[in-house]
């Protein structure tokens with residue numbers, strides 16, 4: 369541990385990472401310490417700050433490299449130049465010897481290699497920072513790949529994470545760095561990293577994704593061989609597609625690249641909205657194409673270590689946000705952010721809408737094919753951060769995936785028009801979700817809960833109505849003279865009215881039986897009062 373600490377200290381000094389800190393904002397003791405340190409004698413050199421940080425992370429090994437890679441996607445937290453440089457981080461880790469791989473497999477599976485496989489290639493097919501992949505053949509003759517977690521990774525990871533936390537804690541004492549929430553970011557990273565170490569999780573994600581796209585012409589997911597899968601070893605059907613980044617090979621096969629690019633977008637939206645389960649590590653290394661029929665190309669996805677899903681509410685808000693963007697209704701975007709709780713409820717919607725307009729208008733001015741969805745979301749998150757938006761890890765994951773999909777799609781077909789591919793999908797989804805079928809589905813899902821809450825229903829309905837009333841009044845307070853805002857509020861009011869009516873009807877339907885029993889035992893003045901009360905509730 370001490371040795372590792374010394375090494376880290378040396379790497380930080382050699383690359384003069386101290387110059388990344390805003391000296392004037394540091395506490396006096398740290399400033400003095402840095403000023404007295406012999407570190408200042410090392411020349412900074414001509415390299416940019418981003419480049420120095422990248423080189424330092426590369427020198428520190430896989431855990432730090434992966435951390436840098438994750439940070440590079442957090443453009444909501446990092447300056448552009450550093451994020452760009454971190455994107456270039458490569459994890460070129462030398463493979464571990466085949467014998468070690470075999471020993472690990474035998475130990476995990478508790479059987480000899482010959483018992484498990486008919487053939488096993490000791491030379492790895494691929495090697496990365498966390499795992500190594502070997503080709504093998506099962507006794508059934510089926511070709512598979514065996515993914516094996518690096519033998520020493522647990523120890524290195526525990527050590528490095530402990531050190532990272534120390535650095536994070538130190539950074540959070542510096543006011544300027546505290547804004548970046550270093551400890552939280554490190555905690556997020558740790559969770560992702562531990563997830564990647566657990567191949568059971570990856571295997572389970574893969575199975576789920578496969579089920580979601582069963583028999584789909586859009587996406588193929590290889591099968592997991594569960595009897596030979598453990599926490600540190602995973603056996604999976606071998607695929608033989610063309611890497612999606614190899615556009616030359618795809619062209620040579622006469623692949624319909626436009627269709628392929630559009631299918632990428634469709635898969636993304638299907639995963640996010642239909643299945644609420646999306647592959648969140650969609651970099652080109654994990655995507656292949658089955659070109660058996662070049663006019664009908666099918667994606668193949670591997671490495672489902674990182675997946676994302678949104679809450680139903682976030683899913684809803686996201687769809688409405690995107691549609692509001694299509695219609696350039698910034699006030700609606702702002703209102704949705706407040707309604708969803710993504711930004712504080714005291715945010716002034718009109719100010720927020722103006723800020724979003726400033727960011728988005730220049731982007732949306734461009735021809736459709738040049739608009740980046742991912743950039744729009746990024747711009748939005750950056751704006752929202754100024755309005756104290758809490759960082760939403762799932763949304764950041766989604767935005768990163770969207771950027772990947774977009775980048776990939778445009779590489780395949782530069783004229784890809786993401787908006788028109790996505791818009792009908794979103795509109796259809798919203799209609800289904802808001803329509804009778806959606807309402808019925810949602811009622812069915814909530815039936816057990818509702819039946820438990822039935823006796824409390826009148827109280828709950830009353831609370832919901834009061835809350836709506838309160839929100840409505842609050843919004844009115846925010847009204848200024850802008851006509852657009854008034855229109856918006858009217859729309860909102862109508863929507864709330866419909867919702868309230870719906871709520872009352874649902875409450876009545878569910879409580880119908882006890883209500884009729886109760887009504888039979890009452891005198892007519894009591895009944896008349898109850899009917900009048902209900903009428904008031906609807907009319908008000």
Ligand SMILES: Nc1ncnc2c1ncn2[C@@H]1O[C@H](COP(=O)(O)OP(=O)(O)OP(=O)(O)O)[C@@H](O)[C@H]1O
Nearest residue numbers: 494496498499501513590604605606607653670671
């Ligand atoms: N089912 C498979 N069939 C054929 N090749 C595979 C399969 N799974 C993985 N590979 C090969 O192994 C490489 C690494 O696999 P994978 O992405 O799962 O590992 P990883 O350690 O998570 O890598 P990284 O995190 O860098 O993406 C792939 O790029 C691919 O070349």
